[in-house]
Amino acid sequence: MMKNDSIVFHGTLQQMLEKVETGEMVPKLQASHAPMCKFFTAYYVISGIRHVVPLVHGPTGCPLYMSDFVRTRECCEIRGVPLEPTASTVLDESHVIYGGEGKLLEAVKEAYAKYHPDLIVILSCCCSGIIGEDVESIAREAEKLVGCRVLALRSEGFGGDFRSGYEDAFKLIMELMEPPRQKRKGTINILGARWGPTTTEFDMDLDEIERLLDEVGIEVNAVIAGGCTVEELKRAREVELNASWCYDWGQKLGDLMEERFGIPYSKTGQPYGLRATEEWLLGIAQPLRLEEKARTVIERETQQVAPDLAYLKQALEGKTAIIEISEFPGPIRALSLARMAEEFGAHPVVINVHPYTIKERMPSIKFLLETGVNPEIILTRGLFRLGSFRSSKETEDELEVIVREYEDPIFFGNAGRFPPCPVVNLTLMNPAFQPQYGFRGITNIAALVRQALENKDLPRSRLLRGMLYGPRTT
Amino acid sequence: MDPEQPEVPADLVTGLSEKCRDPYLRCAFHGAAQTALGVSGSALLAHSPQGCEYLVNNAFSSQECDYMETITLCTKLCVDEIVHGGEDLLVRTIRQAKELPISALFVLSACGPEIVGDDIVAVCEDLQPEVRFTLIPIECAGFRGSQYDGIDIALDTILRKLVKNDAEKISNSVCLIAPHANANPTWIADLAWVKQVLSQMGIEVVATLTHRTRLSEIANATSAETTLLLSHDAGRRAAEYLQNTYHLESVGDGIPLPIGLTNTQRWLTALGERFDAQSAAEKMIADGEKMVMATCRRKWPMARFFYRTPAAIVADATIGIPLVRFVTEEMEMTPALVALYSSQPSARVLLEGELRDLGLAPKVVYGTDVYETRKSLGEVKPRVIFGSTIERHASEGMGVPYIVEVVRMMRQFRFINREYFGYTGILNLFECVQNEWTLRWRSKEKRYEAKW
Structure with a gap:
């Protein structure tokens, strides 16, 4: 067991899960850290259907953020998707007092007339949820008046965490699935x-x-x-x-x-x-x-990919793979990577998986444990610090100390970290090394590991480090 | 169109419908956050579910906050707090922030807590003796209006709570209002240009409401002789409040903001006249025009090829209204559509005056949304659009050759802030046009392969 004042937990994933389940570890993010709300994630899923109008029954803040971020930037700019609407009933104070169901019904008709969609999904948000708008009944009523399916999803931001938005939206989609006319082989x-x-x-x-x-x-x-x-x-x-x-x-x-x-x-x-x-x-x-x-x-x-597999085996054998989740694109990917590191002979140590992450992804974590993924876990004080800069700076400092305690370490995370060891930059924001899945992923990850090891002595950027963590004080 | 599908009712096409909108503007909560984050040495606590924090993050970027200096917090309200009230959680969160090295904590309430009746003002009053910083509650639920309403709400709260009643007047001074209600993605450069010309005229800026503004500046805002509104979309209420309560004279009213030669000349002249700095203003105008013309002579802007090309302007009023004259005079295009995100009465008066003065009769849409913009573009069929990435995509299939992204741009990134105001602003706008022109001519494919 490592002796270090900044370490608040050092054990296995299984042990950590038990602490979260028994309440010994509080699975709550600090006030300065906020994941997406239920509405956002529900919107993500619904907007993944072609020719859908997500009709947000609420003020303009919620839909607009998503239409800017998801539809214009991600879909139009990156994925070659045409601009699709994000409609809103633009609730104001009078609707909050007197209700907006009538307006919603009219809005569905209007959305159909304007956009000719294949599907309209009414998404409630905090306002309409609290004042008790019966979005499901309106959807049923509206469906009789337009030429497409109209579904409703209770997706109030306060109504659940980000995960519940995804799950409820996927569940809603099931309503569109018709009894099979045939079984399509393969x-x-x-x-x-x-x-x-x-x-x-x-x-x-x-x-x-x-x-x-x-x-x-x-x-x-x-x-x-x-x-x-x-x-x-x-x-x-x-x-x-x-x-x-x-x-x-x-x-x-x-x-x-x-x-x-x-x-x-x-x-x-x-x-x-x-x-x-x-x-x-x-x-x-x-x-x-x-x-x-x-x-x-x-x-x-x-x-x-045999040469890549051979390289990964030779490069990772006997090493300690320090995998940092808080700076990695997704905790489940990080845990999948831990499994991969082990496959190639490295000993995975996962740093800073927040108890909140364990709670939110409990079924998947349990599944991974069942499949034998149970890496060593270290949590540090900085992970729980108030303020995104403070937390990030402190965890960086702690990481640098922890890495020194392992023999032959190699860091898997992203290049925003500066540990004194080779850094494998697994950010998903660099399309030059995509995909990471499958056989082509093996080739890309091998290339990333090669870059990390062969160039480990090259100087890191003082500029980017200063940008992220401020000028060095020591 | 599918013949079985219903006809679009006429009122939908003419923009009379308000039931189903695809809006350009965010909610009041966002505008209030943008205003609060312009106060330096402060932190922001969103009393809201966690999703609203993303609107705060967006405001954080807009004000170019530094995450080493500015902390944002969120109470992350869930069902429990909506059912039983979230005041206790707010109290706990403020106490968590007790040790932060800040001079003010803005507490902003979102839709949920306001509907269930959380009294953030009372909570802040109760906790004020416990903390070293000033607690400033702003009731700015998203349903209170657009982001511009949110800016007005926040400015109103900030002024009423923080300004001193007895500040001594400083001669030749000004309080700048709402520089952040501006769709130039790097509006901070517009503000910098304004400050620079004021300095050259010997006019002291007592306070900027808000951008990197210290609390002490806000407290002394009433020591200014005048206010200068830097937006046609928000801030008028604050200017009127300062005028009616503290006798700060409003300058520059009724003139479009300084985009283009004529607008800049008029705006500088008005300032020069008010502050007895006519000669400084005249010199700036002469030097500025000379610089722009000399630069154009050396660079040969392709803007000269657009003579009387029908153009659409889709923007906020702050950029959109001054662009009308710039597009007509400097670029020699013909505005055929002016679609503004907002519809303030003062902005309508200003735009209509400009159109009369220029002898233009474009289609005008106030408070446009994405659908209405697309319909209007289809109707007007402009050859150039001054707008955003949204219009680039919304006009797909309409054969618009040039979409000059000047607001909410996604295809360009600016590390260096670029103003649209003033003389360098003209060159910056020309550069946007030039780049679009260049891209338009770029060959999509090679006709044959090279041998080597």
């Missing part, structure tokens, strides 16, 4: 995508898994909800199997579709590294009776 849905009416936030990862599925001869009916159409959603029950691009986000919908429609769900982790990629692909191919074909593809792909 066809699956990919679940858990979001963020805009096209492929998920990490397009290239999805491209890679779709490429592998195609090689095996597996057809994808819909990526739910990463650019899928209403028609694809209607036929979603015709598939043989559901799979996820990310277990964490697909799990709820996968379980529900299995429970309600009897469609099996392939439960596998993210395809980081060779073993997880094999599991992911076979997890889909085996129930579809395409195992042999999948093994052929895996063998061929493995041969193609």
